[in-house]
Amino acid sequence: MESVTLLAVSKTFPAPAVREAVACGLHRFGENYVQEALDKMEALADLRDRLEWHLIGPLQSNKTRVVAEHFDWVHSVDRLKIAERLSAQRPSHLPPLQICLQVNISGEASKSGLNPDEVAATAQAVAALPGLRLRGLMAIPEPAETLPAQRQPHAALRRLLEQLRAQGLALDTLSMGMTADLEAAVLEGATIVRVGTAIFGSRPPVPRG
Numbered sequence: 001m002e003s004v005t006l007l008a009v010s011k012t013f014p015a016p017a018v019r020e021a022v023a024c025g026l027h028r029f030g031e032n033y034v035q036e037a038l039d040k041m042e043a044l045a046d047l048r049d050r051l052e053w054h055l056i057g058p059l060q061s062n063k064t065r066v067v068a069e070h071f072d073w074v075h076s077v078d079r080l081k082i083a084e085r086l087s088a089q090r091p092s093h094l095p096p097l098q099i100c101l102q103v104n105i106s107g108e109a110s111k112s113g114l115n116p117d118e119v120a121a122t123a124q125a126v127a128a129l130p131g132l133r134l135r136g137l138m139a140i141p142e143p144a145e146t147l148p149a150q151r152q153p154h155a156a157l158r159r160l161l162e163q164l165r166a167q168g169l170a171l172d173t174l175s176m177g178m179t180a181d182l183e184a185a186v187l188e189g190a191t192i193v194r195v196g197t198a199i200f201g202s203r204p205p206v207p208r209g
């Protein structure tokens with residue numbers, strides 16, 4: 001079996017909690033909110049060389065510059081325009097920003113992400129951008145109760161990645177699986193699982209729009 005990378009989702013948890021996780025051996029952290037992440041990066045600046053920061057939450061075009069300047073990965077790219085801005089704004093002294101395209105794999109009307117039928121064209125265009133390195137696909141499937149039901153959308157994302165590879169794109173990343181559907185995601189070939197609750201404990205509920 002290929003190895004699965006654990007991304008520790010530290011959103012809503014303060015910098016000292018991240019520092020403690022680093023002491024326990026974790027060094028890849030996922031954040032949803034840009035300003036919250038920037039504050040934590042500043043508080044943990046002494047650890048910067050050892051840490052990888054991944055943006056996994058929605059990204060508005062007015063935030064692309066700070067993201068291009070401060071993050072290592074963005075999993076939530078869902079429009080070519082956002083990718084173009086990130087590429088143009090990535091500082092030349094940094095390595096390319098690592099990118100996943102977010103796919104609305106369960107077809108939920110309220111969810112962000114590309115529709116599956118838009119992914120191929122967007123992937124080809126993003127792969128050509130010089131400031132970025134397209135690594136693969138990310139999804140947040142609709143919650144399901146049983147393991148077989150959880151596996152379905154993860155399998156669909158894996159097949160989509162396989163199609164892109166067959167079209168000549170060198171992609172190696174399936175960012176899928178959270179605390180509740182981790183096992184299903186790994187069974188379907190996740191290469192990065194994004195785990196918050198199982199590492200840091202439960203978060204206070206936040207109002208969602």
Ligand SMILES: *Cc1c(COP(=O)(O)O)cnc(C)c1O
Binds near residue numbers: 194
């Ligand atoms: C919050 C979040 C996670 C982690 O969720 P848990 O259920 O706490 O493991 C993973 N991915 C994304 C995109 C998230 O917003």
